[in-house]
Amino acid sequence: MHLPRPIVVALSAPTYRLVLNRRRSVAVQRRLTELTAAGLRPPRETHVEHVTLGGRPAERVTVGASQRPRAVLYLHGGGYVVGSARMYRALAGHLARVSGSVVYSLDYRLAPEHPYPAALEDATTAFHELVDGYGFDPHRVAIAGDSAGGGLAVAAARMLTDAGRRPAALGLLSPWTDPGEPAAMARDLVINREWGTWCGDQYRGSASAQDPGYAPMHGNLAGLPPTLIHAATTEMLRDQITRFAARARAAGVDATLVELPTMWHSAHVLAGLLRESTVAVRDLGVFLRARLDAGDRTLAPAG
Amino acid sequence: MTSIAGKVAVVTGAGSGIGRAVAYELARRGAKLALSDVDAGGLAETARHARVIGADVYEQPLDVTDRDEFHRYAESVAAEFGVVNIVINNAGVAFTGEVVDMGYEQLERVMDVDFWGVVHGTKAFLPHLIASGDGHLVNISSLFGLLSMPSQSAYNAAKFAVRGFTESLRQEMLLSGHPVQVTCVHPGGIKTAIARNAGSVAGINQTEFAAFFDKKLAKTSAESAAKAVIKGIVGNQPRVLVGLDAKFLDALVRVLGARYQRLFTVLATRVMPSSAKTADPATQDAASQHVTGGDRVSA
Numbered sequence: 001m002h003l004p005r006p007i008v009v010a011l012s013a014p015t016y017r018l019v020l021n022r023r024r025s026v027a028v029q030r031r032l033t034e035l036t037a038a039g040l041r042p043p044r045e046t047h048v049e050h051v052t053l054g055g056r057p058a059e060r061v062t063v064g065a066s067q068r069p070r071a072v073l074y075l076h077g078g079g080y081v082v083g084s085a086r087m088y089r090a091l092a093g094h095l096a097r098v099s100g101s102v103v104y105s106l107d108y109r110l111a112p113e114h115p116y117p118a119a120l121e122d123a124t125t126a127f128h129e130l131v132d133g134y135g136f137d138p139h140r141v142a143i144a145g146d147s148a149g150g151g152l153a154v155a156a157a158r159m160l161t162d163a164g165r166r167p168a169a170l171g172l173l174s175p176w177t178d179p180g181e182p183a184a185m186a187r188d189l190v191i192n193r194e195w196g197t198w199c200g201d202q203y204r205g206s207a208s209a210q211d212p213g214y215a216p217m218h219g220n221l222a223g224l225p226p227t228l229i230h231a232a233t234t235e236m237l238r239d240q241i242t243r244f245a246a247r248a249r250a251a252g253v254d255a256t257l258v259e260l261p262t263m264w265h266s267a268h269v270l271a272g273l274l275r276e277s278t279v280a281v282r283d284l285g286v287f288l289r290a291r292l293d294a295g296d297r298t299l300a301p302a303g
Numbered sequence: 304m305t306s307i308a309g310k311v312a313v314v315t316g317a318g319s320g321i322g323r324a325v326a327y328e329l330a331r332r333g334a335k336l337a338l339s340d341v342d343a344g345g346l347a348e349t350a351r352h353a354r355v356i357g358a359d360v361y362e363q364p365l366d367v368t369d370r371d372e373f374h375r376y377a378e379s380v381a382a383e384f385g386v387v388n389i390v391i392n393n394a395g396v397a398f399t400g401e402v403v404d405m406g407y408e409q410l411e412r413v414m415d416v417d418f419w420g421v422v423h424g425t426k427a428f429l430p431h432l433i434a435s436g437d438g439h440l441v442n443i444s445s446l447f448g449l450l451s452m453p454s455q456s457a458y459n460a461a462k463f464a465v466r467g468f469t470e471s472l473r474q475e476m477l478l479s480g481h482p483v484q485v486t487c488v489h490p491g492g493i494k495t496a497i498a499r500n501a502g503s504v505a506g507i508n509q510t511e512f513a514a515f516f517d518k519k520l521a522k523t524s525a526e527s528a529a530k531a532v533i534k535g536i537v538g539n540q541p542r543v544l545v546g547l548d549a550k551f552l553d554a555l556v557r558v559l560g561a562r563y564q565r566l567f568t569v570l571a572t573r574v575m576p577s578s579a580k581t582a583d584p585a586t587q588d589a590a591s592q593h594v595t596g597g598d599r600v601s602a
Contacts, residue, residue: 001382044382045375064375097379100364100372282362286350289364290343 001041002275005262009189012264016190022198026081026112033082041272042093051104054125059085059105063097070101070292071136073127073167075156077147077174077266079191079199080111080119087269091281094271095144098285101292104130108152115205116214123156127167142169142225142288146266147237148199150175154216154224161223169291170227171284174237174266177244178217180209188236190265196236217244221251228256228287230280232263258283304388304439304484304536308333311384311435315367315424316394318345321443321493324529325391330358332533334389337380339365341394367394367420377427387431389536391441392424398457399503409502410457417461422468429483438483439536442469446491446549450556450563453571473541486535487542491549493528523548 019032042048042061049060062068074092076083085092085105096103108122127143130136145153150172157167179200183193204214212219217240227248231241238259245257260267262276268284270277304310312329316322318340326338330353338353340346343364350362361383365376381387395417400409421442432438447455448462466487473485523546535543544550556563 043379064372065369098363283347286343286347286362286364290347293343 001272002278003273005274005276008270008274012270013189017192020079020082020191020195022195030082030084033078034084034087037087037089039273040090040270042090043097043272046089046093046096048089048093053104053106054122054127054129056109056122056126057085057107058126059089059092059107061089061092061096061103061105063093066102068100068102069137069140070099070289071130071134071141072096072099072101072103072171072288072292073123073130073141073143074103074105075108075123075143075145075149075152076105077145077149077176077269078110079176079196080116080148080152080179080203081199082110083149090273091146091269091271094278094281095285095288098282099289099292101142101288111199111202111205116203116207116211119152119203120155120159120213123152124159124163127156127160128165131165138165139168140292141167142171142292143167144171144173144284144288145175146173146268148176148179148203151177151179151216154221155213155219157224158212158216158219158221161225166223167225168294169225169288171288172227172229173268173280173284174231174235175229175241175244176237178215178240179203180215181217181240183236184239185236188232188234188265190267191236193236217247221248221253224248224251224253226254226291228258228284230258230260230263230268230284232265232267233259233261235265237265256287304437304539307389307533307537309335310388310437311335311337311380311386312389312391313337313339313380313387313424313428314391314393315339315365315420317349317362318342319349321490321525321528321532322391322393323349324525325393325532326353327356328526328529328533329389330356330360333358335359335361335384337361337363337383337387339363339367339376339394341366367392367423368415370419370423373420373423374427377431380428381431386435387428388435388437389439389441390424390428390432391443391532392421393441393443394420395443395445395461396502399454400457401454402456405457410460412502413457414461414464417458418464418468421465425468425472432483433481436482438481439486439539440469440472440483441486441488441532441536443488443490443532444469446489446544446546446552448487449489449549449553450567452567470541484536484539486532486540488532488535489542489544489549489553490528491523491544491546491552493523493525493545 045063047062051058051060076088085107088105092103092105106126109118130141131138143153186193207214210218229245231238248255267277268281271281312334314322314326317326317338326349336358350360353360398413442465444465445462447459448466451459469487476483528545531545
């Protein structure tokens, strides 16, 4: 089921170079990224239901039992321009299995058609609906996301915390928390500076590059929930992610940074195909499960 | 099974106590590990440390009382490693309370984890152990699966049941010629969080009982218990007694027969803390007949 890492690298590098390329139209980029999902398989017994969440389409992903007391709102990556719940179904399935949660993978509105704060509004509205509409205890709902979805998760958690509805935990995979910052590296295996800058511009709209809703790196981080951060050691965003983790900890956040030497940017999307990705998603799932169960006194005993 | 190296081993309740110690010992001996616990935080810690030791680890939060979930888990472990050689059904909870005070739910809960959890693990993994061609099943009973103590009726019932179930299964495997060895383990007092995290009926001073357990009963470390478990696997022992207390009391009960009960009631009045012996009726309250403490432990 897992492919050898060198083969995955050999397939991924040219694919990303072809697809995440600002010289292609937005429509072509989106269509091509969707195609990359064709080789990905969620775990057995994954059940996907198409639902509406906060007025947006979403995939409700469970493995095994379809009703769970825990939920994870998943925000996909793709520079705020591409990506979809469909593309992240395998990751969502693996995450649902390990964390014993319902994973809601949200198709938030994308730029350039819908610049900031459209995605942020969709994410926070979705969280509120999980509590008010679907009946989840807010202490048992976490937010996770990768790349742009990771930055969006932080911005959403800020707004929700300020509204008195703090998520149980944050899971940030290669999070992009400062889209306005020019990267030091020209490219990594997945993304390149030119494409990143272009995406950041598409999403920013009329906001300032320092707007904390757009770039939570520049915002107040105090009071955010326990956070797990994954960074690949070779990725373009590594410095930014490391600085973000340090800022979060300085603000008193219980933040853990895990560096993954054999991974690359958002490689978690390959869960089920690449062993390292499956293991990394498991690490996230176990972390979220622990936080989602932390406030529960009626928990079934030892297992 | 003569060697642990390279074998795939499943350990439930691996987030603390004996389960954690067994996981580390298996990791040191080169096994690949599938670890689970209902306490994901404790599980994450065990998994991380086992990886540092050098083991290939597959960790999954799991509630052993959930039958469907356990069977699904068995399939995912088999898919992950391709084979399953060793299963150690270790997850369990302690409970203290007299029959007259105990609610049915409390008794059922202890049975659900301590007995049904073991049955689920056995049933879910047995086909994989048979298919492996070299399998070993270890079910963790207790010293209290060999003898009874006042206020331990629920725990005694579950642990006696584990022993009966396991010893029957061992004979079935021998008769059928399936390549699966079966061991029932009876730890005496082991230094784990089990007594401190145990449930009790209202009125029993659990802290005092835990202090009594830790000081007077728990003389064996979880590490030496883990070594005894693995010795039992390598030596294909039908029964493993862990700790001098277990060995001594097991012998005593066999010498005395059913008369041991009389001796224990006499001893109980002298050794055990007074408040742990009988629930004070003055503090009894039907509404407060609940399990106290977060009993997410293994024993």
